[in-house]
Amino acid sequence: MNIYDVSRRAGVSIATVSRVLNGNPNVSQKTRSRVLAVMDELGYTPNVFARGLGLGTMKTIGIMCSDSSDPYLANAIYYLERQLRSHGYDSILCCTGTSLENKRTCFELLLSKRVDAMILAGSKFVELIDRDNDYLIQAARELPVMLVNGYLDAPGIYSTVCNDYEAMYQVTSRLVDSGKKDILYLYTSHSYSGLNKVQGYKNALADRGLPVRRELIHQCAKDLTASRQLIEQLADSGLSFDAVMTSDDSLAVGAVKFACSKKISIPEDLAVVGYNNSILSYCTTPEISSVDTKVEELCTATVTTLMSVFDGSQVPSRTVIAADFIQKETTNFSF
């Protein structure tokens, strides 16, 4: 007998049951009564800490990320935790992996604790198939759901995003203006962020009168060895390219390693553009020009928005942060 059985029998979400247990005043008296009746009927005993907790908040936020050892997400968790702590909130972390089932399980697990809000760090939490996002949309009726670099249009869901489209549009435009014509584009995922990035690349090409060529656009695992091997295969197959744009620095590192091994001059014969301006982009020789996606600003804005939601202030459902291009040694256009 657990909270899931209660949720199912009462025909309400896990979040609602959790809110009733926590005495959250945002549950209607009618719903509250139904949930309590079902608990009675099923003989459900909430755990000792949930029992009798009639008011207030645990001042705890659930943070989900797919993989905290990813440099971008590691930074995000660091900034989120620090910001939340400075407002007196604890962070309960859950590393979910990428499968939808695990993400849902983690989400429901954290909801069944007494978290005041959920923060989903990284663009991997918004699914391409609409109904796969129902659990988020439903939960957001009960508590704020904050997306860091993801976007879902639903009440109670607040997004802070980086303008990936604009960043990729600008970088692609500058590459073309500097004489590059065959720009290889490597991406890791079809997330909200991933789709915006590739759209920026495509539209910039189209606006400059260049064709968008399918054979230049490839998905690749977020891994420098995979990216190096893919680029090598493409080159061996006769594809020619004079620039590589990537949706993540790790892929750009693979491109630099490919060029080093083939003695191709960077940026003259091959320009390389990374994304996220992580420490990886500083490790290579030459250092990789990369888009700074302002992870600290994104996290600060997310927490600021959340605090405003808690205060009952009006807040925008989407906050957009501008990215910066950090030119280092793998590009040489003017920006």
Added chain:
Amino acid sequence: MNIYDVSRRAGVSIATVSRVLNGNPNVSQKTRSRVLAVMDELGYTPNVFARGLGLGTMKTIGIMCSDSSDPYLANAIYYLERQLRSHGYDSILCCTGTSLENKRTCFELLLSKRVDAMILAGSKFVELIDRDNDYLIQAARELPVMLVNGYLDAPGIYSTVCNDYEAMYQVTSRLVDSGKKDILYLYTSHSYSGLNKVQGYKNALADRGLPVRRELIHQCAKDLTASRQLIEQLADSGLSFDAVMTSDDSLAVGAVKFACSKKISIPEDLAVVGYNNSILSYCTTPEISSVDTKVEELCTATVTTLMSVFDGSQVPSRTVIAADFIQKETTNFSF
């Protein structure tokens, strides 16, 4: 009026007050009575969630790390959280920074929540001055304190460490056997782990009849630019060296970048050894030979030990995990 006042007036630790609030049976009846009397006297009202919680556990572990955006610590947090989750425990994270004051504040803050144990990830939590560790030793009388890659000999403190001494001793010996004589040693901190590493280097030199030269041993910020600049300065000042050993991959990346910029051949004219075998060691060309400190094994062993402590089993106060040397392209000795 807060938990600190109660602790001071009752002459017991914060942890003890917290245990009394949580109804932990490991507090003596005498101490319990004194704490409750002081609370009464001071008119202290614990927060709504602490009040009336007479039994059980929150199944929550406090995790402290100095900086979750450090690649080693980011990995550690990932493995710890996953392992704890698999045993049904939540992780509350606190990124402390490096100042003792912040570390103590975070520690006491987490204790004042209902954590069942504290895990301190990374070697930065054991101070060189004994009395600076008193807060850990005192707290460990009340709840398990787990150190990941740190060591303190006190009841209730359990350490899982990597044999850094042995790893550095072996690598130094092999470098000497392969003909290297002037081995620069760069380190980031005087932590337990840091001291063991440099001792391994020194003893290996001594055992092979080579002098330990102060001018070859330097502290450096954990930053690839700082390390590159330091190495350049040392070379410019006339110091000659044929190998660079480092206590962290980021310093080794600086060494490779230095060599690339000066067209020094690696490993013939300069061998480079990293530490932690992080993704950074794979980003450079040539890739950096590095010591794999088995962070996943360390974290798994830490959680396994903790579960045994919870079960009341006898467990060793120190578990040692063997490191591996991963030879890549910046060394060429046999190992």
